[in-house]
Amino acid sequence: MNKNISKKVGAGIVLYNPELSLLKKDIQAIINQVDQICLFDNKSDNIEEIERTFKSYRKITIIKSSKNLGIAFGLNKLLNWASENKYNWLLTMDQDSICSTNLIEEYSKYWDDPQIGLICPFVITNGKYSLEEYNNLKIQKTSWVKDPVDCITSACLTNVKIAKQLGGYTNKLFIDYVDTDINCKVINNGYKILRVNSAYLVQQMGQGKPLKLFSYLHKYTKLNVFRRLKVAAIYTDQRLYYSSRNSRYVRKTYKDHGAKTSVIFMLMFYSYFTLFYPADRSRIKMWKSIIKGFKDYKSL
Known part of the structure; x- marks a missing residue:
């Protein structure tokens, strides 16, 4: 991974009672692609175990909340962290989804366009697509996202300057459609969302x-x-x-x-x-x- 590329990117994950085995896989997939990772914890019951697990990781910072303030609040904290640390881009991940190891390298090919507010991958949802099916797909390398629902938070690369300019995430939504809301802000203000199909996210559907x-x-x-x-x-x-x-x-x-x-x-x-x-x-x-x-x- 080109260090000049990774230096431009910080990653953030909002946590709430994560399954640690999945979270570790999530982090291992991105840790060498970005400069630093910030974990914002929404008062997880297993926070002590989370801290023990990641205390030796020099690239990981943990911010703890005294109560569960929701996904939108956590994402705004991560956005502020990225801005304070002078990152051009913030990669947001869910606590239980795994991205491809070429994610940031593929994204970096397109991020010089000043009109791009968000970059997202091809999503492989468990039970609906397999990696084999994805590899056999004949699709164009990139496509523009037109419907705001079609870009999710996980593995989304956010232009920090543009997101801050647009007011960030809407705290009062708490959970659900938080990503759709920021996507609407981007599209309705004349910016663009790019899907890079040569990078992927394996999304856990939960139950x-x-x-x-x-x-x-x-x-x-x-x-x-x-x-x-x-x-x-x-x-x-x-x-x-x-x-x-x-x-x-x-x-x-x-x-x-x-x-x-x-x-x-x-x-x-x-x-x-x-x-x-x-x-x-x-x-x-x-x-x-x-x-x-x-x-x-x-x-x-």
């Missing part, structure tokens, strides 16, 4: 439910729509609340918020979950959370 119907349809049709549907992520009722509330905030706040935060899309999104969630989940409680989130948008 997910494989759906045989869509797996079968994808196998025989090869249509990407069935690939995306063949594993349903399982969200708590609280996450459904934040998803509903924050997607409405994005929809009401930005003129160009993309098709995937529209009322029709979100209704289809929640209907899909209603149909395919595990049978022991209460659909009534799920929809109560969704409706409450929709109404509570007004309190933001």
Whole structure:
């Protein structure tokens, strides 16, 4: 890795009760690609174990919070850390996802464009793509992200100056659609988001439910729509609340918020979950959370 490239980049991860084995893999994948790594901990129950695990890593700084202030607050702390340390770019990672070892090298080929606010990779979601399938894909090296939902926080390289200029992340969102919100700020202010398909992220879905119907349809049709549907992520009722509330905030706040935060899309999104969630989940409680989130948008 070219040291002149890595010197321009700091990396940050917001932590909340991370699985340490996955976090260590996450860090090992990026530690030689960046200058320093900052871990912002949102009062994890296992913070002492986190500190013991990484105390010998000279490239890692840990910032601890006295309470869980949410992903957006943590990302703003990381953005401020990057700015204070004079980094041009901040690589943000989730605590349980693994990026390719060529990530920053590939990103650096394109970051001289002053209009680029964010750079993201090709996302390989567990259960939907395999590394073998990714390697066999015939896709162009780069593409512009048009819909703000299509760029996630993990493995996203953020132009520190532009993000600070736009006000950073929106703390009151707490969790869910925090990345969509910053993406909307970038796009709605005339900046661009670039996807570099020659670098990848293996995204952990957490708990997910494989759906045989869509797996079968994808196998025989090869249509990407069935690939995306063949594993349903399982969200708590609280996450459904934040998803509903924050997607409405994005929809009401930005003129160009993309098709995937529209009322029709979100209704289809929640209907899909209603149909395919595990049978022991209460659909009534799920929809109560969704409706409450929709109404509570007004309190933001």
